[in-house]
Amino acid sequence: MEIYWVLGIPFTGGVFLALWGNRRNAPEINALFSFLTLLAAGLLTARIVEHGPLMVGGEGWFFIDPFNVFLVALTAFVAFTTALFSRPYMRIEKEHGRLTDKRLRLYHASYQIFIGAMLLALTTNNMGILWVSMEAATLATVLLVSLYRTPASLEAAWKYFILCGVGIALALFGTILLYFAAEKILGSGGTALLWTHLNGVKSQLEPTVLQLAFVFLLVGYGTKVGLAPLHNWLPDAHAEGPTPISAVLSGLLLNVALYAVMRSKVLVDGALGAEDGQGMAGNLMMGFGLLSVVLAAFLIKRQTDVKRMFAYSSIEHMGLVTFAFGMGGAVASFAGLLHMTMHSLTKSAIFFAVGHATQSAGTQVMDGIRGLIKTHPTIGWGLMLGTVAILGVPPFGVFASEFLIITTAMHEHPWATPFLLLALGVAFASIFGKVQPMVFGETELPRLPHQPALTPVFMHLGLVLMLGLFIPPYLATWYRQAAALLGG
Amino acid sequence: MTLSLTYHLQVVNFLAAMLLLIAFAMLSQRRIVGLVTLFAWQGAALSLSTAIVAWSTDQHHLYYSAALTLILKVIAMPWYFYRLVKKLDVDRDVEPMINIPTTMLIGIALVIFAFNLALPISEMSGTVTRSTLGIAMASVLLAFLMMITRSKAIPQVIGFLAMENGLFFAATSATYGMPLVVELGVALDVLVGVFVLGIFFFQIRETFDSLDLKHMEKLKEK
Numbered sequence: 001m002e003i004y005w006v007l008g009i010p011f012t013g014g015v016f017l018a019l020w021g022n023r024r025n026a027p028e029i030n031a032l033f034s035f036l037t038l039l040a041a042g043l044l045t046a047r048i049v050e051h052g053p054l055m056v057g058g059e060g061w062f063f064i065d066p067f068n069v070f071l072v073a074l075t076a077f078v079a080f081t082t083a084l085f086s087r088p089y090m091r092i093e094k095e096h097g098r099l100t101d102k103r104l105r106l107y108h109a110s111y112q113i114f115i116g117a118m119l120l121a122l123t124t125n126n127m128g129i130l131w132v133s134m135e136a137a138t139l140a141t142v143l144l145v146s147l148y149r150t151p152a153s154l155e156a157a158w159k160y161f162i163l164c165g166v167g168i169a170l171a172l173f174g175t176i177l178l179y180f181a182a183e184k185i186l187g188s189g190g191t192a193l194l195w196t197h198l199n200g201v202k203s204q205l206e207p208t209v210l211q212l213a214f215v216f217l218l219v220g221y222g223t224k225v226g227l228a229p230l231h232n233w234l235p236d237a238h239a240e241g242p243t244p245i246s247a248v249l250s251g252l253l254l255n256v257a258l259y260a261v262m263r264s265k266v267l268v269d270g271a272l273g274a275e276d277g278q279g280m281a282g283n284l285m286m287g288f289g290l291l292s293v294v295l296a297a298f299l300i301k302r303q304t305d306v307k308r309m310f311a312y313s314s315i316e317h318m319g320l321v322t323f324a325f326g327m328g329g330a331v332a333s334f335a336g337l338l339h340m341t342m343h344s345l346t347k348s349a350i351f352f353a354v355g356h357a358t359q360s361a362g363t364q365v366m367d368g369i370r371g372l373i374k375t376h377p378t379i380g381w382g383l384m385l386g387t388v389a390i391l392g393v394p395p396f397g398v399f400a401s402e403f404l405i406i407t408t409a410m411h412e413h414p415w416a417t418p419f420l421l422l423a424l425g426v427a428f429a430s431i432f433g434k435v436q437p438m439v440f441g442e443t444e445l446p447r448l449p450h451q452p453a454l455t456p457v458f459m460h461l462g463l464v465l466m467l468g469l470f471i472p473p474y475l476a477t478w479y480r481q482a483a484a485l486l487g488g
Numbered sequence: 489m490t491l492s493l494t495y496h497l498q499v500v501n502f503l504a505a506m507l508l509l510i511a512f513a514m515l516s517q518r519r520i521v522g523l524v525t526l527f528a529w530q531g532a533a534l535s536l537s538t539a540i541v542a543w544s545t546d547q548h549h550l551y552y553s554a555a556l557t558l559i560l561k562v563i564a565m566p567w568y569f570y571r572l573v574k575k576l577d578v579d580r581d582v583e584p585m586i587n588i589p590t591t592m593l594i595g596i597a598l599v600i601f602a603f604n605l606a607l608p609i610s611e612m613s614g615t616v617t618r619s620t621l622g623i624a625m626a627s628v629l630l631a632f633l634m635m636i637t638r639s640k641a642i643p644q645v646i647g648f649l650a651m652e653n654g655l656f657f658a659a660t661s662a663t664y665g666m667p668l669v670v671e672l673g674v675a676l677d678v679l680v681g682v683f684v685l686g687i688f689f690f691q692i693r694e695t696f697d698s699l700d701l702k703h704m705e706k707l708k709e710k
Contacts, residue, residue, distance in 0.1 A: 126667075126669065126670065128666060128669065128673065128674075129669065129670065129673055131670070131673075131674075132670065132673030132674060132676070132677055135674075135677040136677055136680070139677065139680050139681050139684050142684055142688065143684060143688065146688065146691060149691055149694070149695060151695050151696065151703075151704070151706065152707060154688075154691055154692050154695055154696070154704070155704035155705075155706060155707050156707060157688065158641070158688070158692070158701070159707070161685070161688075162635070162644060162648070165648055165681075166632070166635065166648070169648070169651050169652065169655060172652075172655050172674070173628070173655055175666075175670075176655065176658060176659045176663070176666065177609070177662075179659075179663055179666055179667070180609070180613070180663045183663050184614070188547075188663070188664065188667075189667060190667040190668065192667065193666075206612060208608065208612075209609065212609070236707045240707075
């Protein structure tokens with residue numbers, strides 16, 4: 001039953017805010033809806049932890065197992081903290097004259113629809129509906145990326161729409177091929193695209209068709225994950241959209257897209273009878289992942305815009321997760337899931353801090369942001385700690401997951417290790433070198449008119465720190481179960 | 489195979505050929521209004537062939553699919569695009585494409601590639617319409633080519649929608665269409681997408697004074 005709440009609340013919120021979103025307290029209503037979604041997601045998670053995987057509705061329209069419930073909880077959590085952050089952030093933007101009430105209404109309504117679409121993508125059992133909700137999530141954010149109506153933001157939104165549109169069209173073809181293979185065994189009709197049904201008969205599915213389907217699905221959804229060389233839309237959309245949107249795009253949408261890839265990978269591995277890391281799907285993912293890590297690391301070096309830089313860092317980290325999932329096996333999948341969580345929490349925290357930093361400096365160019373520690377100590381510390389965390393410095397959780405990924409790579413695929421280490425080193429040097437003067441340099445920046453919302457930043461970083469020091473046993477079991485579902 | 493079925497198949501094959509022909513015509517069409525008309529015709533061919541497949545193979549859900557295509561892609565969207573073109577005052581816009589012959593040659597190469605790609609799949613397929621799968625793939629690739637070669641916003645979107653047409657045709661010929669919920673969902677997405685883009689065109693127009701995407705080449709890696 002909880003599942004209907006999880007999906008119903010954000011969609012209701014979207015409609016409500018579309019109709020009455022120009023009220024003064026719309027930001028609070030937005031946060032309230034996000035909080036209710038989080039509550040519902042919490043209940044759903046508790047239920048799965050207690051009773052195990054769950055199928056709900058009709059012939060099993062929704063399917064929740066440890067793998068997706070963990071992403072549902074993460075999505076609802078980050079969506080809630082982002083709503084908290086966006087409350088003062090968007091107020092300041094409005095006072096700076098960058099936004100009007102009408103655009104804020106659009107923003108709040110689309111925000112809820114976007115969260116709802118992602119949750120639908122995560123919980124649906126139907127591979128076709130998964131496609132539909134991924135596309136819906138893109139559409140909900142196109143107008144958000146162009147919210148400021150600057151030439152650059154319009155260009156970014158156009159690129160986002162066209163590239164992701166083409167990508168997702170390829171994924172549709174992949175889904176058609178999947179249905180084509182499934183229909184022979186499961187018969188035509190609505191149930192042939194249900195993931196649980198497909199998973200049950202995966203060893204009988206036609207291998208060649210599934211291989212072809214996976215290539216299309218990987219390229220299609222991979223565009224959304226931001227895998228190189230299909231990543232072009234990502235830095236633009238992250239840099240030009242409002243910061244709360246950068247945070248949810250980076251922290252959540254990329255995860256959801258990768259989730260779609262993983263669901264397909266389980267099927268194709270089953271059809272090919274592939275062992276861990278031996279299959280064609282795993283190899284493809286490792287290739288794309290490694291390319292993204294290396295390419296992004298070297299592009300980070302050349303960035304001057306702070307949000308663009310962290311967008312490239314997202315590509316790097318999603319590449320790392322894709323690589324880990326591509327390796328397969330219990331440890332690598334566990335590490336991949338852990339890294340997904342850490343990246344979501346840390347990167348959204350960084351975007352929160354960066355958002356306020358750019359607001360006070362009035363620019364996103366890194367040379368213009370100096371000495372945050374003097375004018376806004378909390379923002380400065382938030383940004384510094386977030387950066388240190390994302391760069392994988394112990395004791396933060398990112399270190400634990402990166403360490404696991406790299407040691408597994410050394411064991412299973414030694415050839416990849418130098419590339420990974422080189423990329424991580426380059427990324428470390430360039431990001432740290434650029435953030436350091438932003439935080440500690442000399443400055444004469446003005447103060448912000450509103451109290452910045454930094455509770456979410458420290459909440460996220462606290463979690464990341466905690467998970468780096470100690471993963472509670474039930475959480476570890478949970479990750480292990482999820483990793484087992486991925487064929488670990 | 490009964491006589492009537494072969495007869496129907498010939499009609500479907502004819503419509504498939506029309507689909508491909510229209511895809512080529514779109515590649516060479518310079519004017520936006522002409523492009524919208526061609527898009528409507530492509531939708532009509534798709535809708536009719538889906539209906540015939542539905543009738544001759546007794547797949548009732550395909551009737552819904554055909555009706556959906558008819559309403560959305562033959563009536564609603566072209567109407568909306570005509571209005572948009574008028575409102576945005578771009579109906580005199582002519583795309584300065586000099587390399588139509590080259591584009592056509594690339595298009596022919598794509599068709600050959602598509603047929604080769606579709607061959608192993610259509611051999612595995614059990615549908616009577618499997619031979620048209622190659623045409624479906626070819627029209628997807630041609631629409632893709634159109635998206636790449638155009639520099640104006642509306643033609644790019646029409647290219648995108650034509651790609652969707654090709655994909656639907658592929659679904660019909662390989663598997664008699666997708667499950668109905670999925671098809672409804674996709675149609676809803678496409679509809680919402682077109683409306684979002686309508687709003688978006690006005691924003692672009694307001695900011696750039698034109699719908700030419702050549703103005704949008706600022707965001708690049710230096």
